[in-house]
Amino acid sequence: QLQLVESGGGLVQPGGSLRLSCAASGFTLDYYxxxxxxxxxxxxREGVSCIGRSGGRTNYADSVKGRFTISRDNxxxxxxxxxxxxxxxxxxxxxxxxxxxxxxxxxxxxVYGNWGQGTQVTVSS
Numbered sequence: 001q002l003q004l005v006e007s008g009g010g011l012v013q014p015g016g017s018l019r020l021s022c023a024a025s026g027f028t029l030d031y032y033x034x035x036x037x038x039x040x041x042x043x044x045r046e047g048v049s050c051i052g053r054s055g056g057r058t059n060y061a062d063s064v065k066g067r068f069t070i071s072r073d074n075x076x077x078x079x080x081x082x083x084x085x086x087x088x089x090x091x092x093x094x095x096x097x098x099x100x101x102x103x104x105x106x107x108x109x110x111v112y113g114n115w116g117q118g119t120q121v122t123v124s125s
Contacts, residue, residue, distance in 0.1 A: 002026045002114050006096050009119030012086055020081040020119060022096030029072065030054055033102035034079045035112050036070065038092035038121075047108025048094070049081060057105050063089070086123045093118040 008020040022034065035050035049060045049070040058070055069082040079096060097112030 002098075004096050004098060004114060004116035006094060006116045006119040009094060009121045011122045011124060013125050014086060014088055014123055016086050016123070017082070017084045018086065018121060020083065020094055020096075020121075022079045022081075022116060024077045024098065027098075028074075029077050029079060029098065030074045032098040032100050032114075033106040033112075034070075034072065035097045035099075035106060035108065036079075036081045037095045037097060037108075037110070038090075039095070039118075040092040043092075045095070045110060047110075050106035050108055051079065052102065052104060052106045053100075059106055059108055061108060083121070086121075088123055091121055091123045093120050 003025045005023050033052050036048045037045050038048050039045040051058045051070045067085045072079045095118045096116045098114045099112040
């Protein structure tokens with residue numbers, strides 16, 4: 001059974017950092033493109049960042065470029081999202097998603113077939 005579990009969310013002050021993890025079980029993440037998405041209350045889910053299969057191309061939303069970094073550790077079957085310089089507009093539930101059909105690229109649109117349950121990120125002083 002394919003399962004994605006996010007962790008690492010929490011409360012941080014503006015300007016602070018968090019590292020989110022997306023751990024996979026039941027399948028090997030290396031063969032999947034991985035996306036990070038977020039959804040704030042009353043807003044649509046939006047793509048934040050993604051990484052292609054086998055650590056290929058990465059992509060970032062304009063709102064997080066230069067602040068967030070996506071990476072993968074295939075030995076741990078985990079993808080990370082390092083979030084620095086967090087802003088008051090970043091709070092949301094952050095989800096990771098995986099899809100094996102995206103070959104050589106990744107996208108920030110809602111086309112991924114496997115999703116985790118999400119982890120809450122709160123930015124407040």
